[in-house]
Amino acid sequence: MKVAFVHTPMPRVIVPERRRYWQAFDTRYHAAHPNLRPMRKVMWELPHWMHWLGGVLRARGYLDQVAIDFYTDGCELSGIDEEATARMLREVPADIFLFSPMAPNLRYALQIAGLAKQLHSRCRTVFGGVAATPLAEQVAAEPAVDFVIAGRGEQALPALLDSLSGRLPLDEVGHLVRRLDDGRIVRTARTYPWLPVGAIPMPVVELFPAEAGECLRYIRLVRALGCPFECPFCTIQTIGRSADSFTIDRVLAELDAYRDHYGRHHHVYFGDETFTVHPKRTLEFCAALEARGDVIYDIQTRPDLLTDAALLDGLRRSGCAWIEIGIEALRGADHRVLKGGRGAAEFTDTLKRIRDAGLNACSFLINGLPTQTLDDMRRSIDDVCELIGRRLLFASYIFGMVPYPGSQYHAEPRRFGIELLHRDYHLYHEELPPVYRTAHAGPDAMHRVLQDGVMALGEAMTLSEDQWPDHMAGMPRDGYGTFWNLPHS
Missing domain, CATH: 3.40.50.2300 (Response regulator)
Structure with a gap:
């Protein structure tokens, strides 16, 4: 058989406002990853x-x-x-x-x-x-x-x-x-008992030819499967509420197998939804990476899981180059609800500790949360631009909120003050006008704020002369972010 x-494939959605944004973002990403090479074609990740x-x-x-x-x-x-x-x-x-x-x-x-x-x-x-x-x-x-x-x-x-x-x-x-x-x-009536990660066999690494490595941004691995949090916009709960960790030996064996096949130069993106949710396990894993000394890696997590100085030091010493932090919004009621009650001032303190530990922080910003007014959206974007200007944030993503199937926003929109306009799912896209309205804003107005925010963040992330690292001297400055008009965008 x-x-x-x-x-x-993903559809091409060309957003002219993204040109400068992606050039600036890509420049900063290259600055944090000395071995990174431009992608020949944009597969992005396996x-x-x-x-x-x-x-x-x-x-x-x-x-x-x-x-x-x-x-x-x-x-x-x-x-x-x-x-x-x-x-x-x-x-x-x-x-x-x-x-x-x-x-x-x-x-x-x-x-x-x-x-x-x-x-x-x-x-x-x-x-x-x-x-x-x-x-x-x-x-x-x-x-x-x-x-x-x-x-x-x-x-x-x-x-x-x-x-x-x-x-x-x-x-x-x-x-x-x-x-x-x-x-x-x-x-069918039958369901299966929960499968612990230790029962999952090693992956088939070589499904794609080795030259596919030229189309990758990084090697994506999973150290722990699952997430204990329940953000209403997220669909990750299809894989469970408990973060179940693979053994360190298993993760390192996967890492070597993927890099041997697709290119040893690749850094690693650990795709755990909340990489630092278990500090003790995280520090044990960091110690193993530090002992190897040959891995540069990225993670994603929440701001309330980055408050421990020993954890930040362990991440830096083990090769962590980039921490993606889900903030979603810095204005409006949703920020405190989604992030364990931590407000903007507490978030700023966390960013200072991350910066002082020698780590690069990149935020995830979502435009159009249901409790946000248009002014909340604009001010949230302005706050992030200011944090980048103060060199507390190194970079930031920004996308429109989408009530994807599998999320609470999609299953119970009225509970969250959302009115879904249709269920034409190919238009449920982070770059397109929202497929919903809230009590505070309609789709066209929210989309205009997103477009303005993309341009503002592009300007805020543009590197100054003193920030341009030596390892990027050989690449034309207009060569970054050229993937902006390809299928990934």
């Missing part, structure tokens, strides 16, 4: 779900695996290039096509699945992941979809393949949603 993992489930299937004996990359060429907002897509699919006569799209590219995954079934009439298509799980019945009703795995797939996917191989009744496959011949959508 041949299994094809499909890397679904689709970790493929490698992970590839390892699960290989352990069950399903060895014939291939990855099909549609992502690096992107697609138009209106849809995929059917001729080019069909050309690629003809070269892969797989039995099973696996998809794990997000909400904005679910539409394109369905289009690719339809073409796959036209070209390979006996193939089966399987959907899963953060969009297909909360939309399981809706996705299963699509003609191009044979099965949906709603929830984690490490046990359900090999069981489904066993069933399609004739070794297990289909009704015994857990987490499965499917369409019957009469059109009814059914969900």
Whole structure:
């Protein structure tokens, strides 16, 4: 049985205001990562779900695996290039096509699945992941979809393949949603017990050719799976509320395997939602990285989990170059609610400690939270620009808030003061006008604030002469951020 993992494209959304922003952001990112190389094409990061489930299937004996990359060429907002897509699919006569799209590219995954079934009439298509799980019945009703795995797939996917191989009744496959011949959508009764990370096999690292390393920003790894927090805009709860850590030896073995295949120069992005949630475990891991002395890495976490001086020192000594901090907003009621009651003054104190420890802090800023007035949004952006000017923040992302399927904002919009305008999910995109309104603002006004904020942050992040590091001397200053108009944006 041949299994094809499909890397679904993202639509090109060109935002002219992003040009200077991405140039300035990229310049600062390069400044913090001396070994970073420009991407030949923008894959950005490996689709970790493929490698992970590839390892699960290989352990069950399903060895014939291939990855099909549609992502690096992107697609138009209106849809995929059917001729080019069909050309690629003809070269892969797989039995099973696996998809794990997000909400904005679910539409394109369905289009690719339809073409796959036209070209390979006996193939089966399987959907899963953060969009297909909360939309399981809706996705299963699509003609191009044979099965949906709603929830984690490490046990359900090999069981489904066993069933399609004739070794297990289909009704015994857990987490499965499917369409019957009469059109009814059914969900199997079986569920699987929670799978500890120690039971997850090593990933299939080599799913992509080694030259794909030239299209990567970094190697993404996961040290701990899950997040104990419940932010209402987040969809991560599909993988659980408890941060379950892999062993240090396992993580370091993955790190070496990925860098050996895709390039030793790559730094690592640890994709744990809250890397520092367990300080003792974090310091133990930092000690292992410090002992190696050959890893530069990035993390993401919350500001209320960065208050310990020993932890910050451990991060610096072990090679941490970049800390992405979810602040969401510095004005409006949501900041204290989302970040453990920590206000703007406490956040500033945390940034001072991070800076003084020799670490670079990058904030995540979300525009359009439901409690924000337009003035709150503008002032929050101004505050972040000021923090960058004071060299307390090194950089900041900013995107529009999106009530993605799987989030509380999508499941219970009225509870949060949100009115969803439609459920056309390919328009649920962080760069497009919001798909909702609140009691404080409509989509057009919120989008104008976002565009103005993008330009303001681009100006704030532009490096001055004294900030330009020596290791960037060989690259033209207008060569940074050129990915701004590619599928990633």
